[in-house]
Amino acid sequence: MKFFKPIKSFKDVNIAIEIFAELSASRMSKIMGFPLLELEITEKDGKLGLLMDHLPDKANENVVNIDKIKSALAFEEVILNIDLKEEHVLAKEKVAYIIDHGHSFNAWKPLYYIQEIIDKKVSRFNLWSNWEKFMEGVEIINSIDDKNVLEILRDTAEEIYQHNFCKLFDRKAVEETVDLSFRIFRYRKRILSSLF
Numbered sequence: 001m002k003f004f005k006p007i008k009s010f011k012d013v014n015i016a017i018e019i020f021a022e023l024s025a026s027r028m029s030k031i032m033g034f035p036l037l038e039l040e041i042t043e044k045d046g047k048l049g050l051l052m053d054h055l056p057d058k059a060n061e062n063v064v065n066i067d068k069i070k071s072a073l074a075f076e077e078v079i080l081n082i083d084l085k086e087e088h089v090l091a092k093e094k095v096a097y098i099i100d101h102g103h104s105f106n107a108w109k110p111l112y113y114i115q116e117i118i119d120k121k122v123s124r125f126n127l128w129s130n131w132e133k134f135m136e137g138v139e140i141i142n143s144i145d146d147k148n149v150l151e152i153l154r155d156t157a158e159e160i161y162q163h164n165f166c167k168l169f170d171r172k173a174v175e176e177t178v179d180l181s182f183r184i185f186r187y188r189k190r191i192l193s194s195l196f
């Protein structure tokens, strides 16, 4: 079964940046092996949205991929996901996934706020993690070449620009979003072990 999450329709550039954050997080998780869902921009009943697998259950510590969930705390911190909470960890057949990355990177954040939180731990749920599992996540993130991350951020921003559902996401916004998101990622990667 599939779950469809419609794109919100306020007049705000963050509507597009939110979709950028969701898709970028999902694609980065894929090359790093963290448990996020694959997302696809799709139209349903005349509305654009994100299509993903439907997850019927609340996750708990007994899921089969609990070690990956624990190490994904490093991922959630490096992408500055300020919206990680227990309700955002769902499961299907005892395999857990972290959902909702629409408040990662620069999405919904004025610059002064990014400056305020850039050195801080931001997650509100610790994914049952511990220092050892967190550091396994840090190692995975460190093993990925930043060039691959930049490529994902660029390609994703371009794709959203081409979809043209938010006129405020213009060329300048595309460049700013990629630049800011990549800077957030690189900075937090450098200080990641202090964010447990």
Ligand SMILES: Nc1ncnc2c1ncn2[C@@H]1O[C@H](COP(=O)(O)OP(=O)(O)O)[C@@H](O)[C@H]1O
Pocket (backbone or CB within 6 Å): 003, 005, 052, 053, 054, 055, 056, 087, 088, 090, 099, 100, 102
């Ligand atoms: N893949 C999914 N499968 C099942 N339920 C989901 C899925 N994604 C989201 N939900 C449900 O919808 C709620 C809202 O989704 P979420 O991604 O958090 O949207 P929002 O960005 O509006 O907060 C979630 O808290 C969850 O209950």
Ligand SMILES: [Mg+2]
Pocket (backbone or CB within 6 Å): 100
């Ligand atoms: Mg949510």
